[in-house]
Amino acid sequence: MGLFDKFKKKEINDWENAYAGNPNFYNGKDGKPFGAFALTEGTLTTIPKNPRLLYKVDNTEVNEWKLILVSTTNNVVLGNMNYYEAINKLMKFAIDEKDNNILIRGLSLEELNELLK
Numbered sequence: 001m002g003l004f005d006k007f008k009k010k011e012i013n014d015w016e017n018a019y020a021g022n023p024n025f026y027n028g029k030d031g032k033p034f035g036a037f038a039l040t041e042g043t044l045t046t047i048p049k050n051p052r053l054l055y056k057v058d059n060t061e062v063n064e065w066k067l068i069l070v071s072t073t074n075n076v077v078l079g080n081m082n083y084y085e086a087i088n089k090l091m092k093f094a095i096d097e098k099d100n101n102i103l104i105r106g107l108s109l110e111e112l113n114e115l116l117k
Contacts, residue, residue, distance in 0.1 A: 013096045014044065015103060019043050020045075021037040021039070023037055023051060025055075033062050034065065036066040036068050037068065038068045038070050039069055040070040041107060041108065041112055044106050045106075046103050049100050049101065066083055069115060073109045089115050090102070090104055093107060
């Protein structure tokens with residue numbers, strides 16, 4: 001550990017104070033429900049790795065999942081992506097994993113935009 005390592009901001013493994021992502025459900029064009037989680041710029045967030053195991057709508061399995069990326073800098077929704085593709089990309093930003101959940105550090109606007117590419 002170098003002298004300046006003491007001054008680097010450490011990532012906080014703080015499950016209790018993280019925003020717990022909860023899904024919203026919508027009807028797709030095909031009439032089937034899909035679920036969506038939001039990931040907001042700069043927000044320490046927990047989300048499930050596999051929401052299919054946790055959520056149903058009217059006893060119907062939800063097969064389509066999306067991650068909505070939200071910018072607080074620009075006060076807009078940046079876009080959305082397939083949830084499972086997003087989880088694979090987000091693993092490099094994960095601080096910790098517990099059971100079916102991951103704890104993701106607050107991402108910058110640049111990092112959120114990079115996820116959408």
